Amino acid sequence: MNCWFTELQTDHLKLSCRVKKVLCEEKTPFQHLAVYDTVQFGRMLALDDVIQTTVKDEFVYHEMITHVGLNTHPNPRRVLVIGGGDGGSIREILKHSSVEQATLVEIDERVIAAAREYLPEISCALDDPRVRVIVDDGIKHVKENRNTYDMIIVDSTDPVGPAEGLFGKAFYQDVHDALTEDGLFVAQTESPFFNQDIISRVFRDIRSIFPITRLFLACVPTYPGGLWSFTMGSKKYDPRQVNVLELPDLKTRYYSPAIHRAAFELPPFVAELVEQG
Amino acid sequence: MNCWFTELQTDHLKLSCRVKKVLCEEKTPFQHLAVYDTVQFGRMLALDDVIQTTVKDEFVYHEMITHVGLNTHPNPRRVLVIGGGDGGSIREILKHSSVEQATLVEIDERVIAAAREYLPEISCALDDPRVRVIVDDGIKHVKENRNTYDMIIVDSTDPVGPAEGLFGKAFYQDVHDALTEDGLFVAQTESPFFNQDIISRVFRDIRSIFPITRLFLACVPTYPGGLWSFTMGSKKYDPRQVNVLELPDLKTRYYSPAIHRAAFELPPFVAELVEQG
Structure with missing residues (x-):
């Protein structure tokens, strides 16, 4: 064909x-x-x-946007995913036995419905009893839920259309306030080759709010250029200080304790983007 | 347009x-x-x-196919590039002061001519006095030069057409014999997403000839899937045992001492490809 x-x-x-x-x-x-x-x-x-x-390459993105943060926090019990209506992040979050409740806040219920119908490998965990699915605006949700989540994952589309506000400084402040006192968050933050201005600005904004801010990388074949960035803002725990020898053995295909460490080693042209800020 | x-x-x-x-x-x-x-x-x-x-993304590939190996060998004096008629690998090799002679063996003189004319940023080192340019078949060259090179770089096209023989076991044996007693070689070995069979077979073949065989990764946006593999066969030195704190400060944009180490941390789905062998 x-x-x-x-x-x-x-x-x-x-x-x-x-x-x-x-x-x-x-x-x-x-x-x-x-x-x-x-x-x-x-x-x-x-x-x-x-x-x-x-279906073939989602494991890279979903494992990396979840496990790096979940393994940085010593006891993540309540986890929020903003966006991510396909359910892939939720599926990975549930691999952590500490998690008591995983909340999905997706603005577009049709995304969830399509994933349930056509992407069962990805959406399979949405009916788990630990999962709460809310169809709402993530920006509104974090404003209304203070001091609630141990970890927040911003699993958004690109910063145009419905996701534009998810890349703004006011939103990161609300995320900060929606986290518990030792909480942390991870957002997908676009391509180091094609979106250098976004990476720099987002990093600077998050660093102005969180005491610990870290960029890490993974390679997702269906995203522009392959190389993809994620930014973590954390109130207390540093992902680079994690003892990777003590991490749980998750069934993963891209993430591993060694990758946890390696993902933070930035090529100089990427490091430059977040040092200027 | x-x-x-x-x-x-x-x-x-x-x-x-x-x-x-x-x-x-x-x-x-x-x-x-x-x-x-x-x-x-x-x-x-x-x-x-x-x-x-x-011109925009060549730095990733050329830095990674050269410096990882050159920084693994304590004193690379004679270095051979097979293929690589654009000159990018030669340019990077000359950043190492130990190198006395860098030999380019490219089968197609028109590639060299086009690079000289249209890609001066990449081909700029081809006229350096330390460089020897030979238009010949790399397979023949390694057969005719025994115990000659400290490092060999197989900077080839995909394993179809003129480069097909550069992915064969007989060639790797000739590369082994063209190396000095503590020599090592690095080859580009395609995509972990799309060429899993090639990676597995090449790794197995090289491991049957060299005592130390290692796979490492980098992300090249213009190559399929972004994520790209390189395989090193080494007679004596292990790239993972290098003291990265002692590496020279090269002017690089992707490679760094930290990336030298991180590039060998393979996601589980890639590690599987080279453990089966």
């Missing part, structure tokens, strides 16, 4: 995946949503024509 | 770069050669429609 989904990764760069079947396509109140069955990556969720996750 | 260069990265995945200008295009005796001026990555060399290097 010669049908291709094409993402305009930047104005001058396109990634195209051969499509076996279009499984669903709709205009939700927030965005254009589609699930494709692709040859290369299996089923794939795209929002506003941007690849969010695929 | 709405002109795009498209690489079929796999049968089911395409990467497209907007082209400002086609700087040269020709059929050489070995392959189709083109240099494009792209908006995203600047000037770009493509061989048989596969991106080899671009």
